[in-house]
């Protein structure tokens with residue numbers, strides 16, 4: 001393909017996305033207006049599916065045992081490229097599209113992480129690539145992965161276990177944020193446990209000698225872990241919450257439970273620490289003459305970055321325009337006012353862009369990765385995807401500068417303002433998927449980097465045997 005053909009191919013992708021602008025904005029708003037939390041996203045999932053079906057994609061639902069998870073595929077040929085779309089909302093985050101804290105309905109869910117934009121942005125890209133395949137400008141197949149329940153602890157891990165990503169050559173995905181940059185960093189692997197102790201109830205004052213306190217066991221477990229904490233790596237994170245500590249002070253608690261999360265950069269370390277925590281739990285049961293039920297409830301891998309795809313994403317960002325209209329810009333400025341000076345966040349941006357970020361309400365200028373060589377202190381179910389297929393990730397500016405995810409401002413921005421960044425994301429994904437379909441060398445480089453980063457490790461699902469997605473735990 002000549003340079004000129006290549007440019008006209010990308011122009012064609014952008015034109016499709018622009019032609020779809022109104023429809024995509026409407027779908028993003030509809031999902032925003034009907035926020036559905038993890039595993040209950042049936043209307044949102046169905047909305048995306050029905051458009052994909054209309055566009056000629058073949059849709060498989062119920063992937064990984066999750067009713068709202070789906071794969072939509074167009075084409076039978078190799079190579080196969082994919083993108084992912086999330087669409088779950090957060091409980092309690094209801095908020096109107098205005099520049100002051102005011103829920104639509106107090107206590108109701110809201111799109112605090114911009115997943116309405118996430119799903120629809122990726123949808124726009126999948127449609128554009130499909131159109132180009134249909135016009136014979138590209139050859140191969142494109143897959144849209146409908147990935148639910150991100151907020152509840154990881155629908156993608158179940159989709160991976162089901163083999164959903166097995167025959168895909170590369171995946172490009174994004175997440176809403178307040179800047180436009182590819183991701184080159186990693187994050188923490190995690191395991192989740194439930195420890196439930198069983199003792200004997202008795203009157204805490206009249207016959208304590210007959211009781212065996214399950215709460216004592218929980219306390220000793222937590223205390224033991226606090227002493228262990230000094231002897232794990234600095235990057236590890238261990239947190240717990242007592243979910244059941246008994247019901248009344250005058251009753252020796254016969255049952256008590258605590259939930260644990262163990263995180264570290266490498267899965268091996270997560271597993272080593274988890275084993276130690278289990279030993280402490282056993283010892284706590286012994287000390288208190290109680291019985292222990294220890295259950296692993298969930299697990300995830302850290303992200304394997306792919307710099308090859310990240311560089312292609314960065315290059316394409318230069319050509320994708322950012323269609324912010326006056327009304328959106330005005331609302332962005334109002335929202336930004338509610339966020340303080342945002343200096344804490346702005347400091348992440350290196351000069352000279354830091355000054356631009358400081359001045360703008362929406363920071364639309366693409367920048368280089370901010371996280372190269374870093375391991376973020378969070379976990380994501382994209383980690384498991386990245387261990388199975390070369391995965392490129394980026395953030396696009398759907399929120400005003402410095403907006404934290406899961407804030408009311410993020411919800412407010414998601415109704416309309418964020419659709420400019422969403423379109424930018426659609427174009428960036430579409431152009432990068434086109435590169436991956438068209439350029440065998442790029443594909444191979446991405447694969448080689450992936451193999452190198454695997455360093456001979458074999459992916460084994462971190463999920464416990466027979467894990468049920470509908471018992472997902474919160475991270």
Ligand SMILES: [Zn+2]
Pocket residue numbers: 113114115150175
């Ligand atoms: Zn999110």
